[in-house]
Amino acid sequence: MSNLNIPLMADVAAEGKTPEVLFWVGCAGSFDARAQKVTVAFCKILNEVGIDFAILGQEESCTGDPARRAGNEFIFQMTALQNIEVLNMYKVEKIVCTCPHCFNILKNEYPALGGNYEVLHHTQFLQQLINDGRLKMKEGGAFQGKKITYHDSCYIGRANGVYEAPRTVLESLDNQLVELKRSRKNGLCCGAGGAQMFKEDEPGNKRINTERSEEALASGAPIVAANCPFCITMLRDGVTAAGKQEDVMVYDLAELIVDNNGL
Amino acid sequence: MIQQLIFAIVTIGAFVYAIKQFSKIRRNILLGQDEVIEGDSGQRIKNTLLIAFGQQKMFKRWIPAVLHLFIYVAFLFTQIELIEIFIDGLTGSHRFFSSILGGLYNFIISFIEILSVGAFIGTLIFLIRRNLLKLPRFHTDEMTGWPKLDGNLILYFEIILLIGIFSMNGADMVLQDRGLSHFANTGDFAVSGWLGPSLFSGLSEGALVGLERFGWWIHILMVYVFLNYLPSSKHLHIMLAFPNTYFAKLTPAGEMENMPAIMNEVKSMMDPEAAFSEDMSMEEELPEFGANDVTGLSWRDVLAAYTCTECGRCTSVCPANMTGKKLSPRKIMMDIRDRADEIGKNLDSGDLQFVKEELRAEAKELTAANYDDGKSLFDYISREEIHACTTCNACVEACPVMIRPVEPILKLRRYEILTESAGPSDWLPMFNSIENTGAVWQIPDARDKWRTEALNEQS
The missing domain is CATH 1.20.950 (Fumarate Reductase Cytochrome B subunit)
Incomplete structure (x- = not known):
């Protein structure tokens, strides 16, 4: 295993260099213990392939997605304009995100504020690396022939129409993909979006993540692949609530690649 | 004969x-706000032929x-x-x-x-x-x-x-x-x-x-x-x-409309020089943000409400609705239509009691501009309903005639937060945290602590 290298944008810029791509870590990727693992896993892949990248580190702020969706445009504009100032200062052209919410807002909503970048979700980025032959999967890896199911996140799925990229990545692991009953365009939300993550549920008779986790458990797959830190939290909570946390694991696609290739 | x-x-x-x-x-x-239609008209015609005329989305x-x-x-x-x-x-x-x-x-x-x-x-x-x-x-x-x-x-x-x-x-x-x-x-x-x-x-x-x-x-x-x-x-x-x-909008379903008024205000806050260069009239009426009524929505939202066939495909795939929450995207659209009908009926009556109170004494006729019946969309749609939306866009995907129920829901949320300074109190820590620390959670750690730890771990 090669040494982990996670350059900071400020350091790279100080050397007068511009990295090929900025890895936007996001709040969950930075602070949530579970999502941090995905962040590191993705960095390992970037290192392995030899991608020239950097992160903003402490210069990164929340993109403002939950504030905007809760209705708080002021908070959104403040944090977004600040981010755009930083991104434009570093002349960032290409961004990759491990969070679909960051991806959606950077890609679709920052341009109206003066932030124009090529934005990719990490599943799209990984698909490109695989298609270009830059990222090769080890044969006979840990997931060969194993049943894996995939949960479409709303924000790369319906919000942006990305359904195939994550599936291509999964197929490259040579596993047996079991589709959930509600998948692709019909995928069911995990319950976190629209700032729901940051408040109690409205009164109802079931939690949304319970509904989705039950469906994932019904697939019979021991591994649930996801692409969003909030989906991972929600699904893991649902699986744990059903007492299945020992039998069913919820992973991000990047983690599966790291596992497969022993990075 | x-x-x-x-x-x-x-x-x-x-x-x-x-x-x-x-x-x-x-x-x-x-009655809805004017909204400029953007985007390729070729794509629009194609959508009309395939989705409206060809019923493409019905075949789900x-x-x-x-x-x-x-x-x-x-x-x-x-x-x-x-x-x-x-x-x-x-x-x-x-x-x-x-x-x-x-x-x-x-x-x-x-x-x-x-x-x-x-x-x-x-x-x-x-x-x-x-x-x-x-x-x-x-x-x-x-x-x-x-x-x-x-x-x-x-x-x-x-x-x-x-x-x-x-x-x-x-x-x-x-x-x-x-x-x-x-x-x-x-x-x-x-x-x-x-x-x-x-x-x-x-x-x-x-x-x-x-x-x-x-x-x-x-x-x-x-x-x-x-x-x-x-x-x-x-x-x-x-x-x-x-x-x-x-x-119907051609933009990705995940894209929320920008609010230029607020963007410009925040820009001028961030750049003091810009604040002076702009003509800031203090006499201006406090603006209302978001929508609490049909008149605050876009005409496109109201058209969508009148287009709704109440088939309920949206509601049947709504994660909030299927888990027993009060939200039903179909009801949101039906409520908008009912409210538009109500305003329309009152306008037809010409009754001056529907003129805004402060204008009533001088008013000669009732118009959409001076109308105020003391009611709003919130008399039809409860807060609980709009708070339950996960913005998952399942309703948008399900609608055979390209209605986007998420849009009015988010405009109502904007009104609640920006104009009324209300909304779920659970959200306050998140707002404060983003404003003060740039993160959604109030966490004392540095944003790149994970990096330091990961680099330390291997050495």
Whole structure:
């Protein structure tokens, strides 16, 4: 295993260099213990392939997605304009995100504020690396022939129409993909979006993540692949609530690649 | 001659009344804010052809799609027959097109008859589905009273219309066989060619002529009833599905509209020089952000509300709704329409009590601009409903006519937070945290602590 290298944008810029791509870590990727693992896993892949990248580190702020969706445009504009100032200062052209919410807002909503970048979700980025032959999967890896199911996140799925990229990545692991009953365009939300993550549920008779986790458990797959830190939290909570946390694991696609290739 | 005169009077009456009703709908839609339509018109035309005309999104559910297609195609083709009815009605001719089109006429009418049988079967199954099978999406809270009756009425109308068509054509077939000169030979139609003789062959000539006229009048009267029932019915979708699809946003479903007013204000806060360069009038009325009423929404949202067919596909896939929350995207659209209707009715009354209180003393007439009845959309839509949305866009994906219920929901949220400074208190720590620390959670750690730890771990 090669040494982990996670350059900071400020350091790279100080050397007068511009990295090929900025890895936007996001709040969950930075602070949530579970999502941090995905962040590191993705960095390992970037290192392995030899991608020239950097992160903003402490210069990164929340993109403002939950504030905007809760209705708080002021908070959104403040944090977004600040981010755009930083991104434009570093002349960032290409961004990759491990969070679909960051991806959606950077890609679709920052341009109206003066932030124009090529934005990719990490599943799209990984698909490109695989298609270009830059990222090769080890044969006979840990997931060969194993049943894996995939949960479409709303924000790369319906919000942006990305359904195939994550599936291509999964197929490259040579596993047996079991589709959930509600998948692709019909995928069911995990319950976190629209700032729901940051408040109690409205009164109802079931939690949304319970509904989705039950469906994932019904697939019979021991591994649930996801692409969003909030989906991972929600699904893991649902699986744990059903007492299945020992039998069913919820992973991000990047983690599966790291596992497969022993990075 | 008397028949032609009655026909002309009834027709003019039906159209005058319909035009009046439809112009009210137009007025109500335009209560919404002006919004510029952006994007490629080629794509819009393509969407209209595929999704509205071609019913593409209906086919996500095969059974209702096929049944609906029968009724829809039958409806489209019956328009040919309708044109003939107008000509015959006004000139006193009988089956005007038959002499012009010759053999083709038989083919067209036969085709319409076959479609009508399909529509009849479709209608019966729809009635059964709606009333006996108890499909959950037709039996939610918002589907009681008028919406429930509305859903069934159209199916009864359809059956009456079909009875009209077949008694008209069936009697005609028998009369043709008897060689009456008024009933020129058209050849046997596909359905009434055998249905007519087998049902009506025993009737006298007078009874047959009467039956033919009865069918003809039932047909045209049902059309006029339908025309004037549309404006108060969900069946307005047969017209509005087309403009609604054409004007539907082409942007990704995940994209929320920017608020330039707030963006500029925040920009000027961040850049003090800009603040002075702009003309900041202190006398300006405090602006309202977001929407608490139809007048704060876009005209496009109101058009969508009038387009909604209340099919409930949105609600049936809504994660909040299926887990027992109060939110139903369909109800949101129905509420917007009901509220627009309410404002429209009050405006029509011209009653000055609906003028904004501060303007009432001087007001001479009631207009949309000075209107205030003290109510808002929040009298229809509860906070609980808008708070339950996960913005997952399942409703947007499900809608066969390109309605985006998420948009008005988010505009209501914006009003609540920005104009009322209200909203779920749970969100306050998140807002404060983003504002003060740049993270969604109030965490004392540095944002890149994970990096330091990961780098330390390997060394």
